[in-house]
Amino acid sequence: MAISKQVHELNEDIRDREVRLIGSNGEQLGIMSSADALRIADEQGLDLVKISPQANPPVCRLMNYGKFRFEQSKREKEARKNQRVVEIKEIRMSPGIDIGDFNTKLKNAQKFIAGGNRVKVSVRFRGREMAHTDIGRNLLNRFAEECADTANLERGARLEGRMMSIFLVPRAGK
Numbered sequence: 001m002a003i004s005k006q007v008h009e010l011n012e013d014i015r016d017r018e019v020r021l022i023g024s025n026g027e028q029l030g031i032m033s034s035a036d037a038l039r040i041a042d043e044q045g046l047d048l049v050k051i052s053p054q055a056n057p058p059v060c061r062l063m064n065y066g067k068f069r070f071e072q073s074k075r076e077k078e079a080r081k082n083q084r085v086v087e088i089k090e091i092r093m094s095p096g097i098d099i100g101d102f103n104t105k106l107k108n109a110q111k112f113i114a115g116g117n118r119v120k121v122s123v124r125f126r127g128r129e130m131a132h133t134d135i136g137r138n139l140l141n142r143f144a145e146e147c148a149d150t151a152n153l154e155r156g157a158r159l160e161g162r163m164m165s166i167f168l169v170p171r172a173g174k
Contacts, residue, residue, distance in 0.1 A: 009050040018057040090120045095135045106146050113151045113170050122165035136164045
């Protein structure tokens with residue numbers, strides 16, 4: 001967890017001679033010895049937490065540390081819940097694909113794009129098909145045109161070895 005990475009010094013662990021003390025409501029209580037600050041924390045039933053060790057003198061705050069850590073972990077959990085990993089889905093075709101298969105692949109790609117994923121559409125050339133890469137380029141361009149209402153073309157047709165591919169990304173407004 002990210003909380004364990006950021007370790008605060010608490011109460012008796014604070015060894016500095018002088019500290020700048022901030023109250024539980026954010027008010028400045030001034031510069032005092034760490035023993036006085038610890039005594040004030042005990043009187044209020046709170047923890048003395050060093051929040052800025054680099055400052056001169058170090059800044060300490062009066063707070064309920066258990067409650068602070070609980071709320072911090074809750075915020076991190078909420079942030080993780082709202083994250084979404086965008087996957088790259090791949091659709092493969094051959095230059096001699098027929099209209100029915102093309103429409104099926106197109107429907108699948110549109111489903112992936114609607115789900116918020118990027119789609120890599122590729123055409124694989126085998127044997128003598130390498131002499132007719134223009135057929136594959138036309139096929140990919142037609143595929144991109146069919147998806148134009150829901151997706152943007154991120155990268156145009158590019159030949160890499162025996163594969164030619166394009167990348168489609170969901171439109172920002174969708």
